[in-house]
Amino acid sequence: MGIKTRLAGSYLLVIILAVAMFELFLILFVQQYYHGNVEEILQKQAITTGSFYKQYMSGEDLSESVGDLMSQLASTTDAQVQIVDANKRILGDSQNPEAYGQYMDSPEIVKALKGKTATWKGKNPATGEYVMAVAYPLESQYGVVGGFRLVASLDAVNATIFKVNTLILLVGVAVIIIVAVVSIVLSFTITGPVKAITEAAEEMAAGKYSTRVKKKYNDELGRLGDTLNYMADEIVRQERLKSEFTASVSHELRTPLTSLKGWVSTLRSGDRENRGELE
Incomplete structure (x- = not known):
């Protein structure tokens, strides 16, 4: 249910x-x-x-x-x-x-x-x-x-x-029907945002961090959606920082390694002049 x-x-x-x-x-x-x-x-x-x-x-x-x-x-x-x-x-x-x-x-x-x-x-x-x-x-x-x-x-x-009581019963049935419709509409105002938040959370869990929750009401569910969006923004930001850090480290490590590879090639070539320079 x-x-x-x-x-x-x-x-x-x-x-x-x-x-x-x-x-x-x-x-x-x-x-x-x-x-x-x-x-x-x-x-x-x-x-x-x-x-x-x-x-x-x-x-x-x-x-x-x-x-x-x-x-x-x-x-x-x-x-x-x-x-x-x-x-x-x-x-x-x-x-x-x-x-x-x-x-x-x-x-x-x-x-x-x-x-x-x-x-x-x-x-x-x-x-x-x-x-x-x-x-x-x-x-x-x-x-x-x-x-x-x-x-x-x-x-x-x-x-x-009997006539008066029949009228009372009919009014009661009408009230129940109206309340039933209102209850269904009110339940949609709660279950709709919950469903949207659930679907957005599932997409984020699958790695789609660009997904965002559309805020409909400024209530607890609205704040929950804002928090979920903020979490996705932070994940994207952290991923970007991680990528930038990795690229920077790779660049810094790549320069000395290239130099070492050049000297190793020189040693292997047997070039005495360059070997003396190495020594």
């Missing part, structure tokens, strides 16, 4: 992890935001209805005032309204009147009958849709006399969440 691949891969891996973590946070935030809004609306409606009942209707029997209470709830919310008495028996259901008299033993109703506000989110087994339910107690001066539950469908909200 080359350095270009490692550099681009490292950059890309870091960005993918960062984008994935950020998008996961955004997706969870979007879901929590939309579901939180639905829950907040249902709780406000429940608190308003509970306060209204306690202030204006708590003196009446719940089974007798359930009709007025259903009308009051119908005017303030679009959610399904279910009212139960203290024995968990359904007294009214805005979407399923046939449920009258049946028992509701859901966890949120159990909590509501204990005087607490409870929220449940999940799949409605009857309709198969995802819903959110908020249960709230109905209180009189004698304590909890019953409770009611507001049930809202989350299908429309989940569809909106």
